[in-house]
Amino acid sequence: MTTTFLRGALAATALLALAGTALAHTTLEAQQAPVASTYKAVLRVGHGCEGAPTLKLRVRIPEGVINVKPMPKPGWEMETVKASYEKTYDYHGMATSEGVREIIWTGKLLDEHYDEFVFRAYLTNSLKPDTMLYIPVVQECEGGKADRWIEIPAEGKSADDYQYPAPGLKLLPAKATH
Numbered sequence: 535m536t537t538t539f540l541r542g543a544l545a546a547t548a549l550l551a552l553a554g555t556a557l558a559h560t561t562l563e564a565q566q567a568p569v570a571s572t573y574k575a576v577l578r579v580g581h582g583c584e585g586a587p588t589l590k591l592r593v594r595i596p597e598g599v600i601n602v603k604p605m606p607k608p609g610w611e612m613e614t615v616k617a618s619y620e621k622t623y624d625y626h627g628m629a630t631s632e633g634v635r636e637i638i639w640t641g642k643l644l645d646e647h648y649d650e651f652v653f654r655a656y657l658t659n660s661l662k663p664d665t666m667l668y669i670p671v672v673q674e675c676e677g678g679k680a681d682r683w684i685e686i687p688a689e690g691k692s693a694d695d696y697q698y699p700a701p702g703l704k705l706l707p708a709k710a711t712h
Contacts, residue, residue: 560671560683562701563650570659570708572601575669576652577701582645583675590674591651593637594684598661599669601625602634605652610641623658663707668700 563576582588595602597620606612615636622631643649661667670684685696693699 559681559699560673560701562669562703565702566704566706567657568706568709569657569661569663571657572654573657573703574652574654575703576650577669577671578648578650579643579673580648582643583673583679583681585645586675586677586679587645588643588673588675589640590672591639592672592674593651593653594670595633595635595637595655596667596669598623598658599655599667600630600633600658601654601656602637603654604634604637604639605654607639607641607649607651610639612640613638621660623660625656625658657705659708661705663705665705667703667705669703670700 559580561578563578564574567573577591577593579588579591600619600623602614604612604614614634615638616632617635618632619630622629624630637651637653639651657667666687668686670682670686673681673683675681681698683698684700685693685698686700687693687695693702
């Protein structure tokens with residue numbers, strides 16, 4: 535009886551350790567939002583790269599996401615890269631053909647600490663409801679190490695099938711307006 539209990543406890547401990555490793559990646563706090571709405575993205579960074587502190591977080595903004603406004607972080611420098619969109623979007627009656635395509639925060643986050651990086655954006659109605667929108671993130675760390683959270687699941691796969699999945703947002707139908 536004791537041996538069986540110990541084996542079960544060891545197996546449960548090993549399973550929890552593996553689950554913790556699988557969940558230890560950059561994620562979005564709110565993982566669903568309707569199209570044709572403003573979305574507040576909170577990227578959660580729970581660790582460095584193989585124990586090394588995070589020095590830079592680069593976020594690539596996908597097509598169909600416009601009017602991006604990152605939140606400054608005390609102690610971190612922030613820069614944005616603007617470029618043209620693949621098409622022109624209507625944003626509250628204004629033709630919008632370019633905007634922020636990448637956000638870069640530079641600072642220092644120790645491996646044993648957790649932090650969040652925030653930006654607000656508009657999810658255009660060109661995005662398809664009931665699909666996933668992936669936001670690739672590259673986490674650069676001391677010693678030239680990096681975790682590239684950029685893997686976008688192929689059809690029939692999920693983020694759980696990948697070692698470095700991009701944070702995903704489930705797109706919902708637009709809210710009805712009256």
